Amino acid sequence: MTLLREGAGPWCKGCGHPLVLRALDRALAGIDPAELVVVTDIGCVGLADAQLATPHTIHTTHGRSTAFATGISLADAVLGAGRLKTVVLIGDGGATIGINHLVNAALLNPDVTVVVHDNFLFGMTGGQNSAFTPEGFVTATTPGGAFVPPLDLARVLLAARAPFVARTAGGDRELPELLARAVAHPGFAVVEVLELCTAYATRWNELTGARLRGLAEEAGYELGVLRDEPRPTFAEAYRAHAPAPAGDDAPAAAARLAHELEEPVRLVLAGTAGERVQSAATALARAALACGLQATQKNDNPVTQGTGFSLSELILSPEPIGYTGIERPDAVLVVSAEGARELAATGLLARVDGGTFVLADESVELPPLEAAVERLPLRDTAGPKGAALAAVEAWLERDGRIPAGALSA
Amino acid sequence: MVAVAAPELVSGNRLTALAALSAGCRFFAGYPITPSSEIYRTMMEELPRRGGLAVSAPDEISAIAACVGASLAGFPAMTATSGPGFALMVETVQYAVMTETPLVVALVQRLGPSTGGATQGGQGDVLLAEFAGSGGYTIPVFAPSTAAECWRLTRAAFAWAERLRTPVVLLSDKEVGMTLETVDTAALEGDPVPPRAGFGAGRVVRTGSAHDREWRLRKPNPEVVEVLAELRGKVEAAADELALVDADLEEGADTLVVSYGVSARAAREACDRVRARGRRVSFLAPKTLFPVAERALAAALAGTARVVVVEENATGLYAGVLAGRLGGRELVRVNGVGAMIPPARIEEAIA
Numbered sequence: 001m002t003l004l005r006e007g008a009g010p011w012c013k014g015c016g017h018p019l020v021l022r023a024l025d026r027a028l029a030g031i032d033p034a035e036l037v038v039v040t041d042i043g044c045v046g047l048a049d050a051q052l053a054t055p056h057t058i059h060t061t062h063g064r065s066t067a068f069a070t071g072i073s074l075a076d077a078v079l080g081a082g083r084l085k086t087v088v089l090i091g092d093g094g095a096t097i098g099i100n101h102l103v104n105a106a107l108l109n110p111d112v113t114v115v116v117h118d119n120f121l122f123g124m125t126g127g128q129n130s131a132f133t134p135e136g137f138v139t140a141t142t143p144g145g146a147f148v149p150p151l152d153l154a155r156v157l158l159a160a161r162a163p164f165v166a167r168t169a170g171g172d173r174e175l176p177e178l179l180a181r182a183v184a185h186p187g188f189a190v191v192e193v194l195e196l197c198t199a200y201a202t203r204w205n206e207l208t209g210a211r212l213r214g215l216a217e218e219a220g221y222e223l224g225v226l227r228d229e230p231r232p233t234f235a236e237a238y239r240a241h242a243p244a245p246a247g248d249d250a251p252a253a254a255a256r257l258a259h260e261l262e263e264p265v266r267l268v269l270a271g272t273a274g275e276r277v278q279s280a281a282t283a284l285a286r287a288a289l290a291c292g293l294q295a296t297q298k299n300d301n302p303v304t305q306g307t308g309f310s311l312s313e314l315i316l317s318p319e320p321i322g323y324t325g326i327e328r329p330d331a332v333l334v335v336s337a338e339g340a341r342e343l344a345a346t347g348l349l350a351r352v353d354g355g356t357f358v359l360a361d362e363s364v365e366l367p368p369l370e371a372a373v374e375r376l377p378l379r380d381t382a383g384p385k386g387a388a389l390a391a392v393e394a395w396l397e398r399d400g401r402i403p404a405g406a407l408s409a
Numbered sequence: 410m411v412a413v414a415a416p417e418l419v420s421g422n423r424l425t426a427l428a429a430l431s432a433g434c435r436f437f438a439g440y441p442i443t444p445s446s447e448i449y450r451t452m453m454e455e456l457p458r459r460g461g462l463a464v465s466a467p468d469e470i471s472a473i474a475a476c477v478g479a480s481l482a483g484f485p486a487m488t489a490t491s492g493p494g495f496a497l498m499v500e501t502v503q504y505a506v507m508t509e510t511p512l513v514v515a516l517v518q519r520l521g522p523s524t525g526g527a528t529q530g531g532q533g534d535v536l537l538a539e540f541a542g543s544g545g546y547t548i549p550v551f552a553p554s555t556a557a558e559c560w561r562l563t564r565a566a567f568a569w570a571e572r573l574r575t576p577v578v579l580l581s582d583k584e585v586g587m588t589l590e591t592v593d594t595a596a597l598e599g600d601p602v603p604p605r606a607g608f609g610a611g612r613v614v615r616t617g618s619a620h621d622r623e624w625r626l627r628k629p630n631p632e633v634v635e636v637l638a639e640l641r642g643k644v645e646a647a648a649d650e651l652a653l654v655d656a657d658l659e660e661g662a663d664t665l666v667v668s669y670g671v672s673a674r675a676a677r678e679a680c681d682r683v684r685a686r687g688r689r690v691s692f693l694a695p696k697t698l699f700p701v702a703e704r705a706l707a708a709a710l711a712g713t714a715r716v717v718v719v720e721e722n723a724t725g726l727y728a729g730v731l732a733g734r735l736g737g738r739e740l741v742r743v744n745g746v747g748a749m750i751p752p753a754r755i756e757e758a759i760a
Contacts, residue, residue, distance in 0.1 A: 037608060049616065050626060056608050058481060059616035059626070060474075061504050067471045071478025071486075075436050076608070078462040079484050084608060101474070104467045238462070246458040282589065285418050289591055295418060297589040303443070303527045322678035324588050324671075325749045 003033055005053045010044075014202070016170045016195025017045050017117055024087070024115065027179035028055075035083045037072055041065040041094035043124045045117045048089050063098025065090050066105050066114055073110035077235035085183055088114040092132035093122040095153060099131075102153070102190065106162035108234045109187040115179065116153060116190065119197035127200030134219050138204040150219050154226055157190050164189035165226045169212035170196060178225070187233045194221075257409055259291035260401040264317035267331040267395070268348055270339030271388050273301050273310040277335065280388035281312030287396075287406035288316040296324045300342075309342035316402070331357040331399070332371075333391040335378055340364045357398070359391055374398075416593040421559035422489075422586040424597075425515050425579060426451035428563035429487050430459060433602040434513070436479035436486040437463040438472040440494060443527040444583035445517035448489035469494040473501040473514065480510050481615065483607020485567060489515035492534045493524060496541070502576050503542040506640065508615040509574035511605070513566045518582035520746060530583035531746060532670050532721040536730075538578045539699045544637075547644040549577045549651055550699040552670040553585055557592045562653070562696060564599035569651060571602050573643055580698065582721075584671045584749060644700060652702035655694040658709055659684070662691040664759055665709050668719035669695050669727065672750050676719045679755035690759055698727065706734060717758050719743040721750055 004025050011017050028036060033054035040046040042062035049057035060068045069086045076084040095102060095116050105112055121139045122128040129139040131151040138145055154167045164185040166178055170193060182189035194212045201207055207215070216223055232240070267284075271277035278299050285295035296315045302308035313326050328351050334340050340360070343349045349367060352358060356371040361378045382390035389407075396404045426448045429437070437456055439449030456463040462479070466472035469490055476486035490498065495516050505512045520526030521533045538550050549569050551562040559581060566577040607613070614624040621632045629637075644651075655673070657680070658665075668676035673694035680692045693709040695702050710716070716738050718728035725742035732740055743750060743758045 034608075034612070037613075047626075049614075054612070056613040057615075058478075058508075058613070059618060061500055061617055064470060064474045064501065067466075067474035068478040068481075070471075071436070071438065071475030071480075072482045072608075073478075074462060074464060074475070075479035075482040075484045075486075079435050079460075079479075080482060080607065081609065084482075100467055101471055104471055108464075234464075238457075243458050245460075246455065282418065285589060289416060289418055294591045295589075296591075297418070298584060299587065299589075301528060321590065322681075323675040323749070323752050324584060324590070325675075325751060327751050327753060 001029060003028060003054050004051050009051045010047050012198050014196060014198035015044070016119055016193070017048065019170060020115065020117055020175070020193050020195065021048050021051060023175040024179050026176035027183060031085055035085060037084055037086045039065045039069040039072070039086060039088045041088070041090035043091040043093050043122065045089050045091045063094045064101060065094065066098060066101040066112065069112045070101070070105050070108060070110050073112050074108070074234055077111060077233065078238055082235065086112045087183060088112060090114060090116055091123070092116065092118040092120060092130045096131040099156070102157060103160045105188050106157045106160035106190070109163060109231065110234050111187055113182045113185070113189045113191070116192040117195060118192050119195050119201055121197060121201055123197045123199055127197070127204070134215060139200065152221060153192055154222065158227055162190055162227065163187050163231050164228050166190070167192040167194070167221060167223050167226065169194045169216060169223065171209045171212070185228070186230055257291045257403055257406050259293060259403065261293060261316065261318055264315055264319070264321070265330045266326045266328070267314045267316070267333070268326060268329050268343065269312045269314065269333045269388060269391065270343045271310055271335040272338045273308050274306045275310065275336065275388060276385045277310040277339070277388045278312050280392050281314050283389060283407055284392045285314055285316070287402060287409060290406045290409035291402055293318060294321050296321045298324045309338045311339065311342055327351065328353065329356050331395055333395060334360040334364050334366065335387040335391050336361065337364055340366055357395065359394055361387060416591045418589045419556055419592050419594065420447060420587055420589050421553060421556040421581055422447035422517065423451055424556050424560040424592065425489070425563045425581070425586070426455065428560040429513065429567065430455055431599065431601065432564050432567035433485050434487050434567065435461045435484040436476060437461070438466045438475040438488055439463070440466050440469045440472045440490065442491045442494045444519055444587050445489040445491050445515060447587065448515055448517070469497040470501060473498040476512055477501060477505050477510050480512050481607065481613065483605055483609070485511065485571065485602055485605070487513040487515065489517065491517050491519045492521045492537065495534065495537060499541040502548065504617040505576040506542060506546050506548065507617045509640070510576070511570040511574055512576040513563070513570050513579060514576060515563070515579045515581070517586040518580065528583065529747065530671060530721065530749065532582060532672060533723070533726070533746070535580065535698060535720070535722070535726045538580050546641050547700050548575065549573070549644065549697065550580050551577070551653070551696055552580045552698050553696070554670055554673040554694065555585065556590050557597065558696065559585065560597045561599070565653065567602050571605060573647060575644065580670065582671050648700040649704060651697050651700060652705055653696035654702050654705040655696065656692070656705055656709055658691040659689050661712070662689040663713055664715045664717060665691045665693060665713045666717045666719065666755065666759060667693045667695070667731065669698060672719045672721050675750050675752045676755050679752040679759060682752060683756055683759050688759065701730065701734070703734070706731070710735065710738065713738060715739040715741060717741045717743060717755070719750055719755050721745060
């Protein structure tokens with residue numbers, strides 16, 4: 001029972017693609033077409049989907065066919081019935097631009113078989129060289145012969161731990177059996193078939209079907225099945241590492257504490273990354289929540305995670321909060337020199353006025369401010385990682401509108 | 410003391426992820442990029458615990474292509490990224506348009522162009538999200554201003570992705586995605602997206618090439634052109650229903666303030682302040698940026714002579730979209746990059 005429509009297909013006389021497609025048709029003979037997805041790439045080989053009458057076909061973007069196929073196969077294997085066989089048809093051009101998808105599929109090990117139709121050049125676009133073009137090979141874009149060595153895809157994918165890797169030359173009478181073996185393999189399998197482009201490759205080079213094996217030898221390519229060692233598929237490994245199911249997220253009931261905050265308070269906490277500045281700010285925001293207040297916490301830090309400044313802008317309010325920035329701070333708590341430098345750089349210190357409460361560690365230098373500055377030995381008494389929370393506690397105590405006990409609520 | 414269900418201190422990114430789960434998202438493929446990474450991490454933690462599949466991708470193209478594959482297989486899918494990652498995804502977003510594949514992309518903006526500012530907010534990707542594709546095919550774009558809206562609009566994104574068989578972009582930014590705020594999470598709701606058949610129900614054929622109704626690759630003939638027109642038409646036909654806005658219009662206002670995303674919070678505050686001084690002003694915050702909420706805009710414009718459009722980018726990208734729809738009214742743009750636009754600047758522009 002063939003999967004193919006009648007007719008020769010849209011390829012040039014002598015082209016390798018239809019030969020591989022017919023071999024694949026024989027290889028897939030035992031598979032229910034309803035459980036077969038053929039994913040085609042861009043290029044002449046991508047026209048194969050139109051020749052397939054019965055399987056699902058997905059004609060994708062250039063080079064990305066294996067990435068789409070990976071999604072299809074993983075979703076089916078983990079979330080669905082797990083019966084799909086997914087086969088990718090791609091050329092050497094597609095394998096060049098999309099090599100990362102082949103490498104990733106080899107690592108993940110979905111049940112995907114990739115058939116690379118390697119005719120050493122881009123056929124559809126006029127015979128340009130690909131990463132697979134052998135040295136000395138004449139193409140539209142290597143008119144004097146290619147002088148960059150070709151990519152040995154099989155070795156790349158062996159290094160990416162592909163469990164099934166094979167390479168053969170067009171005209172291999174056992175190609176159907178080889179492809180059937182690849183498809184039957186439970187995980188990722190790749191078969192690279194060296195073949196002829198009669199539009200360009202044979203026109204510009206001394207190349208015949210019989211010469212393909214010699215070309216492979218010159219390129220240092222091994223032929224045959226280079227690896228057939230099944231290992232756990234992605235779906236098997238995913239299930240083996242499945243976490244415990246999520247329980248019901250019943251909303252936690254909490255006792256609401258009293259507060260005396262009648263208008264928004266805007267507070268900035270500035271210190272050094274890695275010294276629990278943002279977590280101290282979160283503790284204060286949660287304390288406000290425990291009192292039935294609204295809170296926003298806007299954090300800022302450099303691109304790096306554990307060095308430089310760390311800044312939190314907090315708004316605590318009895319009403320919903322709009323703008324989450326701070327035009328004029330009601331309180332500024334500075335626990336390190338790095339925090340002070342960033343506050344100055346952002347212009348926040350310039351917006352401090354006589355009504356702003358400013359608390360700073362004894363070690364911090366601040367420019368002249370309109371507000372009085374209270375100094376405390378926060379870093380010395382609470383340690384660098386406790387200074388921010390100590391500053392928050394000190395502010396709560398002096399402000400008095402939110403109970404200090406709310407911090408541990 | 411009264412015992413109450415406690416509101417949570419939660420980020421917009423986390424609520425985006427949780428909303429996706431509650432909508433029925435079954436597949437997530439991610440690649441890290443600030444400021445969207447919390448969505449990726451949350452999905453990697455939560456999806457496996459709920460019978461779903463979350464997977465790390467080696468790049469953004471792989472991530473979105475895997476999502477399209479999973480969606481074709483019948484499973485609602487999402488990925489999350491920022492501007493540089495979305496730029497890489499554009500080809501596959503177009504593929505999802507052409508193949509009518511439901512998909513949600515959370516685009517959490519940062520300062521651009523290029524690598525820009527990873528930990529700095531911005532609203533510079535509004536046109537990238539909508540117009541990066543060829544041909545003028547409308548991709549629904551929702552823009553939340555708050556963490557709670559991240560929930561609500563992510564739910565809307567999944568519902569519309571399935572209903573219209575299209576990619577949908579949830580366009581937030583660093584300040585909406587990463588700022589923690591009070592949300593009564595027990596009050597968040599929405600119906601789950603109904604299950605969809607994948608490869609189990611009949612033959613599936615798809616192509617990103619121009620095609621006829623049987624998905625056969627064809628040179629543009631009248632049927633192919635009709636298929637392309639239907640891609641556009643199905644979204645346009647739903648435009649009124651897609652249009653979500655927050656409108657607060659005032660009788661006799663000569664000025665309409667329009668803003669979206671993070672900037673809408675400051676714009677709203679500016680409107681409240683000028684009203685407290687007796688200045689009449691109308692306010693419109695589109696939650697659906699595309700397709701443009703034409704009726705709501707027309708209703709808000711009625712009686713006004715000036716429109717103030719507030720957004721955190723260099724030149725007023727969405728203002729440019731609205732410019733042709735203002736019927737000769739004066740357009741005032743309030744823009745800036747590198748920091749949120751403060752309410753005081755908007756007050757000045759309202760004047």
